[in-house]
Amino acid sequence: MQKLAKFIYFTLLGWKLKGSFPNVNKCVIIVIPHTHWLDFFLALLIRKVIKKEINFIGKKSLFKPPFGWFFRWTGGAPVDRSKNSNTVDSTVQIFNSRKKFRLALAPEGTRKKVTALKTGFYHIAKKANVPIVMVAFDFGKKEIKIGEPFYPTESLNKDFEKIHEFYKGVKGKIPEYSF
Numbered sequence: 001m002q003k004l005a006k007f008i009y010f011t012l013l014g015w016k017l018k019g020s021f022p023n024v025n026k027c028v029i030i031v032i033p034h035t036h037w038l039d040f041f042l043a044l045l046i047r048k049v050i051k052k053e054i055n056f057i058g059k060k061s062l063f064k065p066p067f068g069w070f071f072r073w074t075g076g077a078p079v080d081r082s083k084n085s086n087t088v089d090s091t092v093q094i095f096n097s098r099k100k101f102r103l104a105l106a107p108e109g110t111r112k113k114v115t116a117l118k119t120g121f122y123h124i125a126k127k128a129n130v131p132i133v134m135v136a137f138d139f140g141k142k143e144i145k146i147g148e149p150f151y152p153t154e155s156l157n158k159d160f161e162k163i164h165e166f167y168k169g170v171k172g173k174i175p176e177y178s179f
Contacts, residue, residue, distance in 0.1 A: 005048035019146035021050045022133060025100045027149055028125040029054065029133045030163070032117075033179045034106030035172030039137055043104065044074060046144055054104050057091055062155045077101075095128035104135075113177045117118045122159065134163060140171030 009015050022072055031043065047054045053075060060078035062071050071078075079090045095101050103124070107117040125132045132148035138145060152159055172178040 001048050002051055005045055009045055009049050014142055016141070016143040017046070017049065017146070019144050019148075021025060021052050021146055022131075022149045024102070024131060024133075024149060026095055026098075026128070026130045027102050027133050028121050028128075028130060029102060029104040029135055030107050031104055031135045031137060032106065032108065032123050032167050033137065033170060033172035034108050035111050035174040035177035037111070038173055039106075042137060042144075047075075050155045053100060053168070054100065054102050055102050057087075057094070088120055088127060091124045091125045095124075095130060102133075103118065111174075111177065114179065117160070117179070119156070122152055122156060132163075134166045135165055137172065138170045139173045140169075140175065145170075153163075 008137040009017075031039070031054045054098070055075040055077055057079045058071060058076050060080055062068065063076065077094050079087055079094070091103065095103075104122055107119075107121045109118045121132070129151075132150050133149045134147035136145040136147075145166075150159075150162070167179055170178060
């Protein structure tokens with residue numbers, strides 16, 4: 001599968017890979033910008049290229065028949081996102097219950113244009129004591145850029161400055177929705 005994924009990614013699509021995925025069993029991967037539904041399929045492809053299991057969370061109703069098997073097969077983990085549930089704490093419990101869990105998510109929270117990132121990913125990484133790995137899907141350069149892992153500090157503002165700098169100039173599939 002990796003050879004086929006590499007052929008599709010590098011040869012057919014003509015994309016590049018900048019950086020390499022760190023050798024960590026647990027982390028929060030933030031993928032920005034998330035502007036189109038094709039981002040999910042690009043993510044499935046790149047994880048075959050790098051040969052790493054990457055997970056995601058979704059509302060628990062997605063994991064029921066008839067499609068629940070698909071979301072589990074692609075690395076999904078169900079969480080209760082009801083008003084009575086704390087998604088950050090539920091996700092931290094998943095980290096604590098597994099030897100490997102590399103959680104990928106889009107901190108924009110939508111595929112539309114946003115001016116500020118949601119902070120849930122940051123609080124998950126902090127509470128689970130895992131690093132954050134920044135990944136950019138840059139459709140402008142046709143490249144996926146992977147950053148070095150870093151642990152959240154005591155300064156959310158300084159950490160977010162670092163995050164904003166990493167994604168500066170990155171264009172999503174729909175450029176006007178880019179962060």
